[in-house]
Amino acid sequence: MTDTNLTPETPKRSLNFIEQMVENDLKEGRNEGRIQTRFPPEPNGYLHIGHAKAICLDFGIARKYNGICNLRFDDTNPTKEDVEYVDSIQEDIKWLGYQWANIYYASDYFQQLWDLAVRLIKDGKAYVDEQSAEEIAKQKGTPTIPGTASPYRNRPVEENLRLFEKMNSGEIEEGAMVLRAKIDMASSNMHFRDPIMYRIVKSHPHHRTGYTWKAYPMYDYAHGQSDYFEGVTHSLCTLEFEVHRPLYNWFIDQFANNNYRPYQTEFNRLNITYTVMSKRKMLQLVQEGLVRGWDDPRMPTICGLRRRGYTPTSIHNFIDKIGYTKYDGTIDMGLLEHAVREDLNSKAIRVSAVLNPIKLIIANYPADTVEMMEATNNPEDENAGTHQIPFTKELYIEQDDFMEEAPKKYFRLTINGEVRLKNAYIIKCTGCKKDEKGNVIEVYAEYDPQTKSGMPESARKVKGTIHWVSVEHSLPAEVRLYDRLFKVENLNEEKDSDFRDMLNPNSLITNNQARVEPWLKNCKHLDNFQFQRIGYFNVDLDTTPDKLVFNRTVTLKDSWVKEQQK
RNA sequence: UGUCUCAUGGUGUAAUGGUAGCACUACAGUUUUUGGUACUGUCUGUCUAGGUUCGAAUCCUGGUGAGACAACCA
Numbered sequence: 001m002t003d004t005n006l007t008p009e010t011p012k013r014s015l016n017f018i019e020q021m022v023e024n025d026l027k028e029g030r031n032e033g034r035i036q037t038r039f040p041p042e043p044n045g046y047l048h049i050g051h052a053k054a055i056c057l058d059f060g061i062a063r064k065y066n067g068i069c070n071l072r073f074d075d076t077n078p079t080k081e082d083v084e085y086v087d088s089i090q091e092d093i094k095w096l097g098y099q100w101a102n103i104y105y106a107s108d109y110f111q112q113l114w115d116l117a118v119r120l121i122k123d124g125k126a127y128v129d130e131q132s133a134e135e136i137a138k139q140k141g142t143p144t145i146p147g148t149a150s151p152y153r154n155r156p157v158e159e160n161l162r163l164f165e166k167m168n169s170g171e172i173e174e175g176a177m178v179l180r181a182k183i184d185m186a187s188s189n190m191h192f193r194d195p196i197m198y199r200i201v202k203s204h205p206h207h208r209t210g211y212t213w214k215a216y217p218m219y220d221y222a223h224g225q226s227d228y229f230e231g232v233t234h235s236l237c238t239l240e241f242e243v244h245r246p247l248y249n250w251f252i253d254q255f256a257n258n259n260y261r262p263y264q265t266e267f268n269r270l271n272i273t274y275t276v277m278s279k280r281k282m283l284q285l286v287q288e289g290l291v292r293g294w295d296d297p298r299m300p301t302i303c304g305l306r307r308r309g310y311t312p313t314s315i316h317n318f319i320d321k322i323g324y325t326k327y328d329g330t331i332d333m334g335l336l337e338h339a340v341r342e343d344l345n346s347k348a349i350r351v352s353a354v355l356n357p358i359k360l361i362i363a364n365y366p367a368d369t370v371e372m373m374e375a376t377n378n379p380e381d382e383n384a385g386t387h388q389i390p391f392t393k394e395l396y397i398e399q400d401d402f403m404e405e406a407p408k409k410y411f412r413l414t415i416n417g418e419v420r421l422k423n424a425y426i427i428k429c430t431g432c433k434k435d436e437k438g439n440v441i442e443v444y445a446e447y448d449p450q451t452k453s454g455m456p457e458s459a460r461k462v463k464g465t466i467h468w469v470s471v472e473h474s475l476p477a478e479v480r481l482y483d484r485l486f487k488v489e490n491l492n493e494e495k496d497s498d499f500r501d502m503l504n505p506n507s508l509i510t511n512n513q514a515r516v517e518p519w520l521k522n523c524k525h526l527d528n529f530q531f532q533r534i535g536y537f538n539v540d541l542d543t544t545p546d547k548l549v550f551n552r553t554v555t556l557k558d559s560w561v562k563e564q565q566k
Numbered sequence: 567u568g569u570c571u572c573a574u575g576g577u578g579u580a581a582u583g584g585u586a587g588c589a590c591u592a593c594a595g596u597u598u599u600u601g602g603u604a605c606u607g608u609c610u611g612u613c614u615a616g617g618u619u620c621g622a623a624u625c626c627u628g629g630u631g632a633g634a635c636a637a638c639c640a
Contacts, residue, residue, distance in 0.1 A: 013580095014579090014580055014581075040640090041640095044639090044640080076639090077639060079639090080640090133637085137637085137638095140636055142568085142636055143569065143635065144567065144568045144569095145568085145636095174638085175638065188568055188569040189570080190569085191636095193636085196637090196638055198638085199638035200638080218638075219639070219640050222640095223640080239571075239572090239634065240633090240635080241640090242570060242571060242634065242635085243569075243570055243571090244635090245570090266571085268572090273577090279640095321578075322579075323578070323579050326572060327572055327573070327578090327633095328571090328633055329577075329578065330577080331577075331578060332578075332590070334577085334591065335577080338590060338591090341602090345603060350600075376599095379602095379603075380603065409601090411601065412601090421599090422599060422600070423599075424599095458599075464599095464601080465599050465600065465601095466600090467600075530602085533600045534600090534602095535602095556600075556601090556602050557601090557602065557603095559602090561601090562601095
């Protein structure tokens, strides 16, 4: 997992700018050579692939440089937070393969934060403002126009202390007072224009502290101080917090009393084409029933990807490929798909499944015979073994694998043409039957008994190989075919329209006619398979002993599709 | 007519003053009992104008473009 034991022949992967900074800090002995990070989610939603990028960095840096990484819930907004999210977040981090050294909550520090705020008031650096949110916003000015001072800005210290107490005692209504740091109403950095440190929330209980507190600290104050209390050395966050950094440092400056201090560094957040990466939008999709829940396999959530069939390894490989920089770009969804194909190619057992069945009758094969054919579980892994698949006179093949009149480059079954049945015999097509509308409903063929897999004659060259299942032995299955959630590549570029109007109406197509080989009878939830020649599929959580349900994780690359488009 | 940040093939990412490389994608080919995989090859790039230097993707200056910031959210 670390790069410290590189052999000479493995070229050293270049460090990203954060690793370079950490190595430099280590070299200079900053914070006594200690490395400590934290992953600080707000428990107000499920983790998504963008969080995975942050998790891999926070935990990865600690692991690589012999430091520690703590999990800290940034739970300073009781109106939006819930234990449901606290639990799912922990589950997802563990699933990704990480273990925190300690688990903390910002709410653990409410008393310490309070005490420090009192100290700031006594120093004349904070005051209670009684203006409305609207008035405060108005006085704040704009990025190009300086703000103006609140009439309460120079209240006596004693009065501030008394009012601050009242803010927390329940005597003051929500919105009636806030505590603000007294910094600089004319600063070019909006966050320095007397930022709010505390506001009142008393109508809603905190998920851990109940109604104990009525005054709650705001992010800019709580986050940096929590880092400081815990001994965090590298506070890594995304680019949008860049303008917060001077304020982060200002608060640290007020309280730091030894050589130690945490440093905030920002990296680019993850954007991926054809999807959303905002908790707010995801929540909306869930609440409005536009997807089936946080773990809908179309969602970019960790639990959605898990249910879709993504593995922790595939996500790690993806994160490794995209890197960490300060450039705010958008990653091609194709790269995520490549990462999961790459991992599943080496792991997933190959099985036969026919999604759109058409009957194939082998005229010269005995009707009462069942031959068990040997199927290689994974040609990429010789230790994966084999399993048996029953072969009979009547089979199902894919509708797409037969054409009466085929173009030159069609390698599959066509009248008078030969094709190999995977793991079985070479057959020759003799004809087909159609219904009154002209649709092919049965295909007829003759097999060559000397061409069974393993026999010398089987080495004969035929231009194509198709998969099949036995009519009698195959199992029915529901197969859910997923496509990108949105039909627009870059949602951020479509600022004028509602993102819900850009949903792909075909993001889920349910197939109820699929037939799978009987070996799949005993598959377990979330098992990954490759449906030979089709794609990677996994066993959906809706699967019961009586009903098989599969999710398409991703298709196989298909050069025939491209050939057809020419 | 603010502050901060960023700019390398279609996409993402290296090169830390000295041969612009890698991955994905696309295209072509080899192998193949998966039109998969693997392997080989090809196309495509330093935003712009100056400056410093023997030498600039890299340092400096000016443009241009993009993003973030004006929640009692984090």
